[in-house]
Amino acid sequence: MLLTILRRLPRMHQVSITVITLFMGLLLLWPGTEDSAHPERKFEPGKHYPLALDLNITQLRPMAGEEKPAIPALRWKEYKVKPGESLAVVFDKVGLSPLDLYQLVNADEGTKELANLRPGETLRFGFDEKNQLVQLVQPQSATERLIVTRTADSFYSAKESKQVDIQLNYAQAIITSSFWNAADKAGLTANQIMELAGIFGWDIDFALDIRAGDSFSVLFEEKLVEGEPIGRGDILAATFTNLGQTFTAVRSEDGKYYDAEGRAMRKAFLRSPINFRYVSSNFNPRRLHPVTGQVKAHRGTDYVAPVGTPIWAAGDGVVMKSGYNQFNGNYVFIRHSSTYITKYLHMTKRKVKTGDRVKQGEVVGTLGGTGRVTGPHLHYEFLVNGVHKNPRTVDLPQARSLSGKEKTRFKAHARERMAQLNQFSQFIADNSPLLTNRS
Numbered sequence: 443m444l445l446t447i448l449r450r451l452p453r454m455h456q457v458s459i460t461v462i463t464l465f466m467g468l469l470l471l472w473p474g475t476e477d478s479a480h481p482e483r484k485f486e487p488g489k490h491y492p493l494a495l496d497l498n499i500t501q502l503r504p505m506a507g508e509e510k511p512a513i514p515a516l517r518w519k520e521y522k523v524k525p526g527e528s529l530a531v532v533f534d535k536v537g538l539s540p541l542d543l544y545q546l547v548n549a550d551e552g553t554k555e556l557a558n559l560r561p562g563e564t565l566r567f568g569f570d571e572k573n574q575l576v577q578l579v580q581p582q583s584a585t586e587r588l589i590v591t592r593t594a595d596s597f598y599s600a601k602e603s604k605q606v607d608i609q610l611n612y613a614q615a616i617i618t619s620s621f622w623n624a625a626d627k628a629g630l631t632a633n634q635i636m637e638l639a640g641i642f643g644w645d646i647d648f649a650l651d652i653r654a655g656d657s658f659s660v661l662f663e664e665k666l667v668e669g670e671p672i673g674r675g676d677i678l679a680a681t682f683t684n685l686g687q688t689f690t691a692v693r694s695e696d697g698k699y700y701d702a703e704g705r706a707m708r709k710a711f712l713r714s715p716i717n718f719r720y721v722s723s724n725f726n727p728r729r730l731h732p733v734t735g736q737v738k739a740h741r742g743t744d745y746v747a748p749v750g751t752p753i754w755a756a757g758d759g760v761v762m763k764s765g766y767n768q769f770n771g772n773y774v775f776i777r778h779s780s781t782y783i784t785k786y787l788h789m790t791k792r793k794v795k796t797g798d799r800v801k802q803g804e805v806v807g808t809l810g811g812t813g814r815v816t817g818p819h820l821h822y823e824f825l826v827n828g829v830h831k832n833p834r835t836v837d838l839p840q841a842r843s844l845s846g847k848e849k850t851r852f853k854a855h856a857r858e859r860m861a862q863l864n865q866f867s868q869f870i871a872d873n874s875p876l877l878t879n880r881s
Contacts, residue, residue, distance in 0.1 A: 516568035516576055525561040532559070536567055542575055545596060552599030553590055556580060584672040607666045608675060612866035614659040621652050631674055634662065641691045641699050642682045644709040647834055651684055658682045661863040679859040692856040694844075702856045704844035711757040711778070711838045712802065715786065716745050716809065716820050741830035742785070742823035749790060749818045751809040755800040756784045756824075764796045770821075771812025776800060782839075783828075787821040788813050 521536055533543045546553055556578070568577035578590040585606055590599045615628040625635040638660060639648045646652075663675025679692045691699045691707050699707040759778035766772050772789040790810025794800060811818035824833040844852050 516570060519567045519569065520564050521567070522564045523559045523561055527559065527561075529557055529559055532565065537573075538567075538575055546575075546578070546590060549590070549597035550599055552588060552601065553597060555582075555588060555599075556590070585667055604667045606672070609664050609666060610661060610678070610862060610866075611664040611674075612659070612661055612863070612870075614867060614870065615657065617652060617656045617658075618654050621648055621656070621658075625658070628660075630660065634660070634674060634677065637677055638680060638682075641677065641680060641707055642684075642689055644707060644711075644713055644838060645689050646682065646684045647713055649714070650834065653685060656682070656684050659863060659867055661859065661866065679856075679863045681863070690860070692852075692859050694852055694855070700844060700852060700856070702853070702860060704849040704852050704856075706841040706843045708841045709838040710802075710841055711782070711784075711824075712754060713834070713838065714743075714745065715754045715756045715784070715822055716747055716751060742787075742821050743833050745809075745820045745822060746818070747809050747820070749808075749810055751820075752805045753786055753789060753807045753809060753820055755802055755804045755806050756822075757782070757802045759784075759800060761794050761796055761798045761800060761806075764792050764794055764798075767813070769814050771815070772807060772810065773813075774806045776806070781827055783825040785821075785823040785825070787823075788815050788819060790818075 519536060521532055523532060529547070530540070530543055533540075547557060548554075563581065566579040567575060568579075570576050574592070576592045580588040580590075582588055582601075585604045587602050588599060589602055590597050613625075613628040613630050615624040617624040621639070622635060625638065630638070638658065642648075659681050660677055661679040662677045664671055665673045665675055676693055676697075677691075680690075682689050682691075689707075690702050692702060693699055701707065755776055757776075757778045759776040759782075762775040762777045762783070764774050770787045772792050773785065773787045774789070774792055774794060775783060775785050777783050786806060788810060789807035789812065792807045794804075794806045800806060809818060809820050822833055824831050824836055826836065843849075
């Protein structure tokens with residue numbers, strides 16, 4: 443239709459209309475400024491396309507430690523926790539609201555620890571000029587404390603640890619009455635006294651062998667925080683002279699003790715299997731029996747201690763028999779090898795059964811007075827190849843000692859430790875002989 447009308451027009455008009463139509467078509471196809479700035483893109487699935495966002499990144503990252511808002515000068519209040527007091531009670535007495543308590547305890551994992559208060563510990567509360575809680579400090583040990591600080595709308599917690607410094611310390615004494623008194627006056631703690639007895643306990647019977655004139659020296663670690671002592675560390679080296687014989691012990695890197703030649707201080711058997719008060723009857727082949735009045739060999743040692751005192755296996759082994767009869771009362775026999783057997787009689791209770799495997803120091807029963815006895819005690823026997831031996835004097839088999847390169851390294855280490863111990867001893871001897879404690 444349009445083509446028929448176009449053909450009827452004069453030639454000049456046809457040319458003009460054609461030119462105008464072509465010009466309008468070019469205008470429609472010409473790209474605009476907006477399209478030229480963002481040409482068409484084809485996106486592929488799974489491919490990363492970074493976004494060109496104009497953001498201030500410093501506003502998004504968390505503040506570094508040094509950028510945390512400064513805490514103004516605070517007014518501090520201390521509160522010592524009493525037995526039975528909860529954190530809610532403490533907050534109430536300090537003047538804080540239940541809302542403060544709720545916000546603080548539920549702020550993060552660290553603040554939840556505050557719910558576990560210990561009687562005697564001191565909490566420190568820091569308030570600003572508006573009497574608002576800003577900071578709470580809870581000492582958790584001599585080296586660590588929990589610090590809770592207010593933020594804009596909550597709290598955050600952080601643990602602060604103090605550096606622990608280690609220095610060497612030394613103690614020595616000559617015994618005049620008892621080992622415990624001498625060690626106590628020398629400045630050793632109760633734990634150190636027990637540890638020292640344990641180190642030499644395989645060679646020395648501390649209940650029966652100690653004599654006036656015996657002596658000891660100890661090199662040990664002292665722990666300090668900011669120059670103040672907070673506790674004792676390991677015993678590093680020690681000597682003990684008993685009945686004229688000197689024993690030496692040095693701690694190795696694995697925590698075990700050996701003499702200066704690398705021989706283990708620990709023996710395969712304990713010298714006594716109980717923490718006793720005294721010996722009521724020694725090993726005696728011709729003892730007069732206290733009940734029958736007849737001469738009958740006493741093939742063991744009787745140890746007296748409070749009823750219920752734990753009785754230990756003298757060494758590793760297998761329980762041969764755990765039972766009861768009218769003579770032995772409750773008893774346990776342990777076979778340690780084809781050579782050694784130990785027996786424990788008159789117990790209140792037996793803690794092991796026949797066939798059980800036991801380790802040295804494991805509780806096999808408790809002291810009592812069952813069977814034919816005149817009073818509560820432990821009767822302890824030690825058999826070698828079926829023959830009764832005096833438990834107090836029998837030669838105990840040695841535990842594993844060092845050998846080869848391990849022994850060589852330890853001997854060099856032992857020489858260094860003994861040199862340190864001797865330096866302390868010489869210093870005291872040269873400067874003040876009166877420093878040698880006597881008890």
